[in-house]
Amino acid sequence: MQARIVLLPGDGIGPEVVAQAQRVLDRVAAKFGHQFEFSTHAIGGCAIDEFGDPLPEQSLTACRAADAILLGAVGGPKWDDPNAKTRPEVGLLKIRKELGLFANLRPIQVLPQMAAASPLKQEIVAGTDILFFRELTGGLYFGKSGKETTAEGETAWNTMIYSTHEIERIVRMAGQAARGRRKKVTSVDKANVLEVSRLWRRVFERVMKDEFPDVEFENVLVDAMAMHLIARPTKFDVVVTENLFGDILTDEGSMLPGSMGLLPSASLGSSGPGLYEPIHGSAPDIAGQGIANPLATILASAMLLRHSLKLEAEAKAVEAAVDAVLSAGHRTKDLAAGGVSVTTAQMGDLVLAALN
Template identity: 50%
Template sequence: MNELFRILVLPGDGIGPEVMEQAVRVLKQVSVQAGAHLELEYALAGGCAIDAHGTPLLDETMERARTSHAVLFGSVGGPKWEGLGFDLRPEIAILRLRKELNLFANLRPATLFAPLIEASTLKPEVIRGLDLMIVRECAGGLYFGEPRGIETLADGSKRGYNTETYSTEEIERVGRVAFTLARSRRNEVCSVEKANVTESGLVWREVMTELHKREFADVKLRHMYADNCAMQLVRAPKQFDVIVTGNMFGDILSDLASMLTGSLGMLPSATIGATKTAQSHDQTRFNPAVYEPIHGSAPDIAGKGIANPMAQILSVAMMLRLSLGMPKEAALVEQACIEALADGARTPDLGGNFTTSQVGDAVLTRLEQLAVVST
């Protein structure tokens, strides 16, 4: 491969740097095996950027993200920065990346790897073969709606307020991502909202219905209230193929879905926007895009070397597939993770005693073996 891929690496806070180190090791090995050329740039984001520069994300870092093929993001935040105002909280880093890069769809796969079937708290027969995708709208809704703020009332008490708002354009663009993904999977979409109690939910349902009728009639569509969806994910999760929902519900439901797979440390994510067609290949790519695990910075275990790096490594696999046009290599990374888990390479969250780096070693060993077989 002659193409040069520019990757911005933002390790973040807490366990972020620890799991990112293993993910980058995997990415470098893949690049060597595939003959790909990588240019990795590192920068601060989140709490560490606040400590060093007084802001969660420097303008300079934002510009690097714009000119990158993809951003590999760690986890940010922690108790150290909880007392800061909303304009300085570490999470502003990821929110700013999404907003200014016009990334509006967060893809969160919940796939149960066979070796982990006993790690889930649900019965094996309920979750065996689980493979669902949550498409979360991530540039609008309650997290971005205006007006928002905190005010002091006449009696001295405080009132916090946020606005849940969605437009036709915002709903249609994330809906198209969900319907398109479904066509390459089991061809089913479940649209989730609260149309029974919110106007924004009612508009969401109406727009999704019209979009489906107009452009995606070949895909099966059903609607479900968010509270029922949460219950159904625990009762019968395999009924779902692609779930598409708004920002807040997507945030909550994807965390719930992560535990179906055995651990929050197993779920990667991709945040994408408009597609671009690569010049040298007939492929649709998302450039730029942001790839990150959905787990937090876990400050309680930071520095102990026991954080699960699988979600960060699997985020690399998503990046290879969606932004770098390397689906074969992405599949090899995923298979290497499955085989490493089958060999017992598990951190304490999965009931094992491997360290973070030992799990990375196991994945690299399997990746090397699989590369030999594939050639």
């Protein structure tokens, strides 16, 4: 296979972890006889500094022409001024919208060798294997917003909005994924309060009944789901929800394995390139120290191989290599709990060795 892969390292630790994932993809190409062509472009705070735009047109053009995109992280204290003309996160929202990336897939899996790293009891988290589908281009983040000054002070508002087709397409993806897993889909909403959630629930139930009669489904309110993720995470298989709820719940769920540094994500649309990234942020406090955990980004590269390039054997090889490295007891600082840790580059070396 020949494939064009755009790298968007971004800010903070983004360049460090993306570099290790690129090394892994290079090794996969050599091992399996593929040709991957990489090009690197700016996004986020570094793009604001250089171009005055968190997603310059040349970056977007390169992404549109790619087969897949690998992203590091964006943002940091340098660009945190709430009164700034633009912010790094705007680049993320824009690329999702421009490329039609409406589905965010976040697998949350607690590996047996990592159960002890969880802040929760091992007997609660052991065996957790959840695949979240978060709707990514609608809801509160993309609805109308505004602010005004009144005699009582400032007033600001954001509007949550969804239409039938936006809900249908993400529910269908969740239902299809469940068929290849344990055949259960949980939809998370706030239908007891929000009109938008009542529409979400009606559409969800209709699609599941009409198109996935072989898949079990249920509805859970978002506040209850926040509790269930902590109390009984192993009870869930595929979870589908809207943008804001998905953002919060997947970050909560990311702590079940003990570190955000272990969890990848994929943002997919109906066509065009997918966007793959770790779920962690730019971690500016450790940027440049060579201690960031690259495994989430390496696992994101496995998702890239699987979903965009349709290279299942190659994806499994990367995942098996990461599993072997963790099983051998190697840990970056975030996982070492005060014990012996390896650097970002050393962890990359270990995964490459395991791939061999």
